[in-house]
Amino acid sequence: MADGKRGCRWMEAGLVPYGEAWAWQKQWVEERKRGAEHSDLLCLLEHPAVYTLGQASDMAFVKFAPGDGELVRIERGGEVTYHAPGQLVGYPILNLVHYRQDLHWYLRQLEEVIIRTVGHFGLVGDRVEGLTGVWVQGVKVAAIGIKVSRWITMHGFALNVCPDMAGFGRIVPCGIADRPVGCLVDWVPGLKVSDVVPIVVQEFGNVFGVEMKQIE
Numbered sequence: 001m002a003d004g005k006r007g008c009r010w011m012e013a014g015l016v017p018y019g020e021a022w023a024w025q026k027q028w029v030e031e032r033k034r035g036a037e038h039s040d041l042l043c044l045l046e047h048p049a050v051y052t053l054g055q056a057s058d059m060a061f062v063k064f065a066p067g068d069g070e071l072v073r074i075e076r077g078g079e080v081t082y083h084a085p086g087q088l089v090g091y092p093i094l095n096l097v098h099y100r101q102d103l104h105w106y107l108r109q110l111e112e113v114i115i116r117t118v119g120h121f122g123l124v125g126d127r128v129e130g131l132t133g134v135w136v137q138g139v140k141v142a143a144i145g146i147k148v149s150r151w152i153t154m155h156g157f158a159l160n161v162c163p164d165m166a167g168f169g170r171i172v173p174c175g176i177a178d179r180p181v182g183c184l185v186d187w188v189p190g191l192k193v194s195d196v197v198p199i200v201v202q203e204f205g206n207v208f209g210v211e212m213k214q215i216e
Contacts, residue, residue, distance in 0.1 A: 006040070006098055008210040010201055013045040015085060018052065018072060021045060025154045028093045032152050041093040042204055042212070044197055047083040049167055054078040054145055061172040069170065076155040078132070078145035079175030086163030086183070088193050089156070090200060096151040099208065103148060107132055109207050110157050114142045116203040117159070117196065121188045133174065134159075139182035143174055159200070161185065161193045 013021070024043070032038055051062070053073040061080045062071065083089060090113075096106060108127075114134040115125035118141065125134045125141070134142040142159045160183035173181050185191045205212040 005209060005211040007213060008040040008042060008094075008205065008208065009213050009215045010042040010044065010204075011215050012197055013043055016045045016047060018047050018050040018070070018083065021047070021089075021091065022072075022074065025091055025093065029149060029152050029154050032093070032095060033150050040095065040098075040210065042201070043091040043093070044200065045089055045091075046085050046087060046193060047089060049082075049084045051080055051082050051167075051171060052076075053080050058175065061175045062170075063172070064170045069167075074147075074155070076145035076147045078143070079173075080171045081143045081145070081158065081174055082167045082171060083158060084163040084167055086161055086193060088159045088161050088196055088200065090159075090204075091156045092153055092204070094153045094208070096148065096153060101151055103146070106148070106153065107144060107146065110144050110146075111142075113200065113203050113207045114157060114159055116207065117199045118184065120199045121184065121191065123184070123187055128179075131174075131176065135179070136182070136184075136187065139180050139186075140173070140176070141182055141184060159184070159196065161191060161196050 050070045054077050055075050057079045118125040123136050132144050144157045145155050147154045162185040168181050201212050
């Protein structure tokens with residue numbers, strides 16, 4: 001880039017079935033592991049209702065019987081979580097060799113993107129020591145779970161903007177039983193995912209020090 005910043009492409013994919021987006025991520029990661037020349041990528045989207053389990057997740061945190069909901073075990077860290085329309089999901093495909101080869105640093109950077117994003121809407125995002133995610137007034141609004149292979153990232157963050165929160169009642173979200181989950185619309189009535197997307201893009205660029213370029 002002209003100003004010396006590393007470039008990062010971003011795309012807004014709309015409502016995408018979980019399995020389809022998962023396949024995209026695996027393809028993107030494999031391309032980069034093979035040494036293909038691809039710039040970093042941030043894919044922003046929403047999913048139809050689905051539950052995902054981290055690779056070592058405990059089924060004790062799932063309250064419904066098998067077959068009563070779509071449940072997918074994936075290779076990220078963390079426990080069970082829920083995705084639904086109205087939740088903004090971000091999948092950064094970054095080569096951390098060009099940033100910092102430190103997974104804890106990367107998790108804190110993703111939290112910082114969310115903290116800065118909610119700040120645009122007059123909310124104060126907080127971290128909780130020993131846990132991963134972002135809270136507003138003690139209510140968890142964003143979950144984060146990642147997978148890194150050869151320092152290339154996949155999976156990412158899920159920010160509850162305005163989803164139907166009922167689905168969270170069927171699990172112990174992220175295995176944390178004593179802390180509630182909520183969404184931004186609880187504090188900012190009428191807020192939509194489309195309102196949040198440009199802010200996330202802006203703050204992702206700021207936090208990671210990259211120049212964001214939209215692609216189809």
